[in-house]
Amino acid sequence: MTNTASSFPTAISVAEARARIVALAAARPLPAERVALDAAYGRVLAHDVRGDDDVPAYANSAMDGYALRGADLPAEGERTFALVGARLAGDGRPAAVGEGECLRITTGAPLPAGADTVVIKENVRLEGAGVIVAAGETAGANVRPAGEDYRAGEFAFAAGTVLTPARVGVLASFGLVNVAVARAPRAVVLTTGDEVVAPGMPLEYGQVYNSNRASLAGLLRGAGAQLVRHEHVRDDPAALEDALRRAARDADLVVTSGGVSAGEADFMPALIARVGRVDFWKVRIRPGMPMLVGEIGTALVCALPGNPVSGMATFLTLVTPALAALAGRSDDVSPWYARVAVPIVKNHRRAEYQRARRESRRDGSVWVTPFPRQGSGVLRSVAEADCLIVLPEETASLAVGDIVEFLPLPGQ
Ligand SMILES: Nc1nc2c(c(=O)[nH]1)N[C@H]1C(S)=C(S)[C@@H](COP(=O)(O)OP(=O)(O)OC[C@H]3O[C@@H](n4cnc5c(N)ncnc54)[C@H](O)[C@@H]3O)O[C@H]1N2
Numbered sequence: 115m116t117n118t119a120s121s122f123p124t125a126i127s128v129a130e131a132r133a134r135i136v137a138l139a140a141a142r143p144l145p146a147e148r149v150a151l152d153a154a155y156g157r158v159l160a161h162d163v164r165g166d167d168d169v170p171a172y173a174n175s176a177m178d179g180y181a182l183r184g185a186d187l188p189a190e191g192e193r194t195f196a197l198v199g200a201r202l203a204g205d206g207r208p209a210a211v212g213e214g215e216c217l218r219i220t221t222g223a224p225l226p227a228g229a230d231t232v233v234i235k236e237n238v239r240l241e242g243a244g245v246i247v248a249a250g251e252t253a254g255a256n257v258r259p260a261g262e263d264y265r266a267g268e269f270a271f272a273a274g275t276v277l278t279p280a281r282v283g284v285l286a287s288f289g290l291v292n293v294a295v296a297r298a299p300r301a302v303v304l305t306t307g308d309e310v311v312a313p314g315m316p317l318e319y320g321q322v323y324n325s326n327r328a329s330l331a332g333l334l335r336g337a338g339a340q341l342v343r344h345e346h347v348r349d350d351p352a353a354l355e356d357a358l359r360r361a362a363r364d365a366d367l368v369v370t371s372g373g374v375s376a377g378e379a380d381f382m383p384a385l386i387a388r389v390g391r392v393d394f395w396k397v398r399i400r401p402g403m404p405m406l407v408g409e410i411g412t413a414l415v416c417a418l419p420g421n422p423v424s425g426m427a428t429f430l431t432l433v434t435p436a437l438a439a440l441a442g443r444s445d446d447v448s449p450w451y452a453r454v455a456v457p458i459v460k461n462h463r464r465a466e467y468q469r470a471r472r473e474s475r476r477d478g479s480v481w482v483t484p485f486p487r488q489g490s491g492v493l494r495s496v497a498e499a500d501c502l503i504v505l506p507e508e509t510a511s512l513a514v515g516d517i518v519e520f521l522p523l524p525g526q
Pocket residue numbers: 305306307309310322323324325326327371372373374375376377380401402403404418419420421422424490
């Protein structure tokens with residue numbers, strides 16, 4: 115459906131909204147910057163990464179024991195090897211073993227020339243300068259070949275990969291001290307509403323504490339964005355317009371909360387249309403139907419509904435993919451599925467994201483139970499949930515055991 119008066123689509127499907135917001139984000143890719151590895155966790159690789167050299171760079175022992183030639187191991191009975199030296203990890207001086215010889219070695223030390231096998235120290239008997247090995251050992255055992263982890267020049271990670279602790283560890287194992295990542299998306303949050311007051315202030319009758327500021331800050335951080343600033347703006351068109359213009363100058367993404375619906379003080383749609391461009395307004399989603407997406411200058415603007423649950427649900431379903439696209443992040447978007455543990459009835463034609471808890475049973479099946487109170491002001495429903503179950507537009511009811519898609523909540 116298109117709003118002819120202002121020529122932007124309205125009441126669009128979640129899939130269309132996601133495609134539109136991702137396209138807007140992907141059209142404004144963030145520049146790369148180099149960061150030290152310690153600052154790289156959670157960041158998004160700007161380039162493909164390959165290691166220059168083998169990791170490990172040399173064949174080494176996987177255990178504390180004796181390095182020898184596998185061909186010398188006894189097929190039956192015992193054999194005594196002549197101990198020709200010792201090598202600790204870090205000792206790179208030349209060393210070799212010949213036929214019938216062995217060298218004491220610790221975990222991580224380079225294998226001496228000639229050796230291809232390590233017998234662990236628990237499995238040998240020492241007699242004078244002799245090391246006695248019984249039959250039953252395996253040639254080639256307990257050795258980590260050069261390049262076992264990564265071969266020289268081997269592809270490691272693609273641009274768009276999120277750097278987890280293990281991936282940062284791999285970069286360090288390549289000897290890198292810094293890495294090129296996408297600049298973290300800069301976000302400004304504007305909460306609105308004359309009834310909304312900051313925690314710490316006295317609460318008058320008719321007022322509510324600002325919970326959206328806290329929830330949105332956490333969601334932004336969890337999605338890899340940097341919160342540049344938060345402002346609370348009163349329901350005054352001039353103040354809102356000024357705040358929107360300033361936010362758009364300082365941010366890649368402006369997230370607003372409230373004032374986007376049909377009330378007399380819901381100024382956001384007209385203001386965004388005036389200072390920028392509205393890409394769409396209203397999505398066939400519950401909660402969060404009045405969400406609006408647009409652009410002001412170079413910034414992407416997501417105007418979220420003020421209801422705390424609606425703001426969080428639209429953030430998770432639509433803003434999170436936009437942040438991923440801004441950073442060029444290649445997320446694994448394969449859906450998760452579970453069975454519903456209780457019957458569900460849906461009496462509207464929007465897609466619904468119900469707050470739920472999941473439980474995995476011994477038979478390997480996963481079950482989800484929606485929170486009993488799904489009101490868009492019941493923040494507790496998100497606080498106590500660990501996933502959102504996705505009820506598509508066309509779904510009217512589900513019986514116990516029916517399969518639904520679900521979205522795990524981040525940071526659990
Ligand atoms: N006649 C209609 N009324 C409403 C419609 C509609 O289509 N026609 N849509 C409803 C839906 S759905 C939603 S969702 C809300 C969204 O309204 P707004 O985005 O304009 O949000 P506000 O009216 O400003 O606030 C809604 C609600 O949330 C509380 N709020 C706002 N900001 C905060 C904050 N920072 N922290 C905590 N709570 C906040 C606010 O006090 C209101 O209770 O509109 C429906 N109405």
